[in-house]
Amino acid sequence: MVRRxxxxxxxxxxxxxxxxxxxxxxxxNKMMEESTDTKQDIVRRPQGGPFERRIASDDRLKEEVSTAIMKTIRWPSTIQTIKGPLTAGFRKSWLYLREKREKHKKSQKALKSQATGSTSGEKADTKKGQ
Incomplete structure (x- = not known):
């Protein structure tokens, strides 16, 4: 999967x-050169080499992928936030930013509840069923 x-x-x-x-x-650098897909004479390998296998077997792969995604979207998101007041106006930009912050808080709350386990959610469900 890492290779793809x-x-x-x-x-x-x-x-x-x-x-x-x-x-x-x-x-x-040598590993990166070996894993590149841009060379004409190399057929794209569906399976990775030892480095890809080591990454795929890592317990923290999910966190590392999340970090890479965050690094990927951080700059465009920042630029969009800066351009917003100039292109859409201050009021629309403020409302948009507020919605984004509320969405972020909601997702963080959901992550925290997942991390603490579903026992509190199960209790709430059993109370509803009674």
Whole structure:
């Protein structure tokens, strides 16, 4: 699955793992060259090499992918926020920003409730059923 990620996103993920695994730059560059999909004479491999397998077997892969996604969208999102008042007006931009913040708070609350377990949700469901 790691191997099938889009190349630019995969490179960001690889770079994160380079730092995490403390892989020397020269060795990392060699691995990146071997895993590139842009060479004409190499047929795209559906399975990754040892580095991809190591990443795929990592317990924290989900968090690392989330971090890579966050790094990917952070800059465009910031630019959109800055441009908003100029293109849509201050009132619409403020309302949009407020909606986004409320959505973020709601998602954070949902994540916290998932992390604490579903026992509190089960209690609420059993009370409703009684």
């Amino acid at each position: 990620l889009p190349e630019s996103f995969r490179e960001k993920l690889y770079f994160q793992y380079q730092g995490r695994y403390a892989i020397p730059r020269a060795e990392f």
